[in-house]
Each structure stands twice: as C-alpha cells, then as structure tokens.
Amino acid sequence: MAFVSTDNYIVSDELALAVNAAVTLEKPLLIKGEPGTGKTRLAEELAQSLDTELIQWHIKSTTKAQHGLYEYDAVSRLRDSQLGSDKVQDINNYIRPGKLWQAFTAAKRPVLLIDEIDKADIEFPNDLLHELDRMAFYVHETGEQVSATERPIVIITSNNEKELPDAFLRRCFFHYIRFPDADTLRAIVAVHFPHIQPQLLSTALEVFFELRELPGLKKKPSTSELLDWLKLLLAEDIPAEVLTDKQQKGGLMPMFGALLKNEQDVALVEKLAFLAKRQGR
Structure with a gap:
C-alpha cells in the first residue's frame, strides 16, 4: 500500500510517509495538529483510496473505552422480562456491538477512526491499550471472545487538549500535521x-x-x-x-x-x- 495525494485531498510527503509506516508496522497512527488541518478528512480519504469501510468513533467527554467494545442493555432486558417477552431467553438481544467490535469483525480490512481522543477522560487511552494490542476482547455476559479477523487500520486524532499517557504513545506511530505553507x-x-x-x-x-x-x-x-x-x-x-x-x-x-x-x-x-x-x- 502507498497512500498519496488524491484529486480531492492534498497530503504532504511527511504525512503520506507516516500513514504508510503505521500500516506497515500495524500500529495505530496518532495524528495531532491544529483544528481544521484535515485530521478527520485523512481517515475518510484513506478509506476511499483503499475502497474499504470507514468506521468512525467520535469521542466525547462522557465516552468510556467499554463503549467501543460493547454495551449490555440490562434495563431493556429487565423490562422485557417483566412483560413476559421471549427475547429475554437470548442475552445476545441485549448486547450492542461498539465500534471496535464492528472493526474487528468487518468482512474487509476497514479504517477505524478514533476521533478527538483527548476529549475523553485521562484514563480512556490506557483502557484501550489491551484491546488495541491484542486486537481482541472478551464479552463477559456471553463468554464470547471477539477477535479481529484482520487488523484494522487505526487512525487516532487529537487536538492536544490533554496530554496522552506515555504507555499509550509508545504503541502508536505519531505524526503532527504542520500548518500548510x-x-x-x-x-x-x-x-x-x-x-x-x-x-x-x-x-x-x-x-x-x-x-x-x-x-x-x-x-x-x-x-x-x-x-x-x-x-x-x-x-x-x-x-x-x-x-x-x-x-x-x-x-x-x-x-x-x-x-x-x-x-x-x-x-x-x-x-x-x-x-x-x-x-x-
């Protein structure tokens, strides 16, 4: 793979090199830069150039790492049990896959965008370390192991609102998008x-x-x-x-x-x- 500028998106030689290096190393690409310098657009153009799916996980201040794996809707299951619904017999009806789950089980190697990771709690990046390293996680409610059939290309963006932990940074390939001349x-x-x-x-x-x-x-x-x-x-x-x-x-x-x-x-x-x-x- 060799990512270069397209008809719709101009990239510097340094940014193209960073993308290709991260893909070769199979490491998440951490992109920093001023807002409006095309960090999110990079993931969109990369997915388009590879003719693959873009899975976008937009991070908020309330986002937890668990949301990217899955969520168990215990409230809905309790309500259905009180109503006598047959759905309660299968706990999978109440498991909602997150963005990492979608990326791990995609039919074709996708691009996973974790957008503005610095908006989340300081513990959020560390909570993702294990899953991003192993490309797998365990669903406790069902006993299922979800593993990536093919390692997704992970793009992580940050606006530098918070410092990211050293342990997290060691697992990424880093690039700062300089403001264009x-x-x-x-x-x-x-x-x-x-x-x-x-x-x-x-x-x-x-x-x-x-x-x-x-x-x-x-x-x-x-x-x-x-x-x-x-x-x-x-x-x-x-x-x-x-x-x-x-x-x-x-x-x-x-x-x-x-x-x-x-x-x-x-x-x-x-x-x-x-x-x-x-x-x-």
Missing part, C-alpha cells in the same frame, strides 16, 4: 476552487497569513475556514482590491465572520486597524 494552500484551494482568479487567491492568502500572524489572536483561522471564506468571496464576487481596503468596516476584511470566531479577535483587528490609520496620518 502558501504553496500547499494554493494546491488545496485549487482542488476546491479550480477556476479562482490568481490575483484574488494571492491577495486572500496574503490577508489570511497576516491575520494568523497577529500577536494576541485568540484563535488562528484554519484551512477549512480559509476555504469557507473563499467560497463566500466568490459567491459575492468580491474583487481582490477590496480585501486590502483597510477603510472597510473598521479595518475588517469582507466576510470576516468566516475567519474570526470570537469578539476578542474582532476587537483586536479593529484596534490594530485604528492604530495603523492614526499612524498613517
């Missing part, structure tokens, strides 16, 4: 907007990178937000020269709501534009 962003934009005017794109990228480099900015705009902004600029047919007109709306760029996502950053840009205007006098 201008040339890579041009290639990404070309995938989504192949007919965009070069002057508009150049000016938009200049404004975008200037915004990201502002000191004190609370949330830097991401690649996905750049694409949203460009989509709006094209929809409104806004010319390139309007983007650099600092007299507009207190110094804010057109459609700034696609790039600035909180009032502190909006106020910061307005303040800097006001100071620049005063100094220009």
Whole structure:
C-alpha cells in the first residue's frame, strides 16, 4: 500500500510517509495538529483510496473505552422480562456491538477512526491499550471472545487538549500535521476552487497569513475556514482590491465572520486597524 495525494485531498510527503509506516508496522497512527488541518478528512480519504469501510468513533467527554467494545442493555432486558417477552431467553438481544467490535469483525480490512481522543477522560487511552494490542476482547455476559479477523487500520486524532499517557504513545506511530505553507494552500484551494482568479487567491492568502500572524489572536483561522471564506468571496464576487481596503468596516476584511470566531479577535483587528490609520496620518 502507498497512500498519496488524491484529486480531492492534498497530503504532504511527511504525512503520506507516516500513514504508510503505521500500516506497515500495524500500529495505530496518532495524528495531532491544529483544528481544521484535515485530521478527520485523512481517515475518510484513506478509506476511499483503499475502497474499504470507514468506521468512525467520535469521542466525547462522557465516552468510556467499554463503549467501543460493547454495551449490555440490562434495563431493556429487565423490562422485557417483566412483560413476559421471549427475547429475554437470548442475552445476545441485549448486547450492542461498539465500534471496535464492528472493526474487528468487518468482512474487509476497514479504517477505524478514533476521533478527538483527548476529549475523553485521562484514563480512556490506557483502557484501550489491551484491546488495541491484542486486537481482541472478551464479552463477559456471553463468554464470547471477539477477535479481529484482520487488523484494522487505526487512525487516532487529537487536538492536544490533554496530554496522552506515555504507555499509550509508545504503541502508536505519531505524526503532527504542520500548518500548510502558501504553496500547499494554493494546491488545496485549487482542488476546491479550480477556476479562482490568481490575483484574488494571492491577495486572500496574503490577508489570511497576516491575520494568523497577529500577536494576541485568540484563535488562528484554519484551512477549512480559509476555504469557507473563499467560497463566500466568490459567491459575492468580491474583487481582490477590496480585501486590502483597510477603510472597510473598521479595518475588517469582507466576510470576516468566516475567519474570526470570537469578539476578542474582532476587537483586536479593529484596534490594530485604528492604530495603523492614526499612524498613517
């Protein structure tokens, strides 16, 4: 297997190497990077390139490792027993397979995405170690052993909200997605907007990178937000020269709501534009 950029998804050489290395080593690939840099999209494109199923496990603060294995619905079984249902005779009617179970028993080697693992409790990664190592687990209620017929390709994403345990990190192949440079962003934009005017794109990228480099900015705009902004600029047919007109709306760029996502950053840009205007006098 050799994963490379596709018509719909641009990957760096380093990221492609990381994916291929993790598959060769049969280790989970732990992906970190700023939100909006395509971590989740990576798993989607990988599954599509392999023509296989993508099994997505989106992690929340309340998610437990057991949820990925299976859940036993004892409440439903008790209710059915009180109603005299014949279903209670077979405990399998109350076992709900989790995402790991689905991945282990898939007919074709799937891609399993464990998305935003850092949202869960700190013990969550350690609780998965045994199952990810052995690719098997035991169902206590039925005495069944669920084992992977073929080891799935595991992609784990993290936004760095919490530190992950060392024991967990040792079992992963790690890659940090660096924020794309201008040339890579041009290639990404070309995938989504192949007919965009070069002057508009150049000016938009200049404004975008200037915004990201502002000191004190609370949330830097991401690649996905750049694409949203460009989509709006094209929809409104806004010319390139309007983007650099600092007299507009207190110094804010057109459609700034696609790039600035909180009032502190909006106020910061307005303040800097006001100071620049005063100094220009």
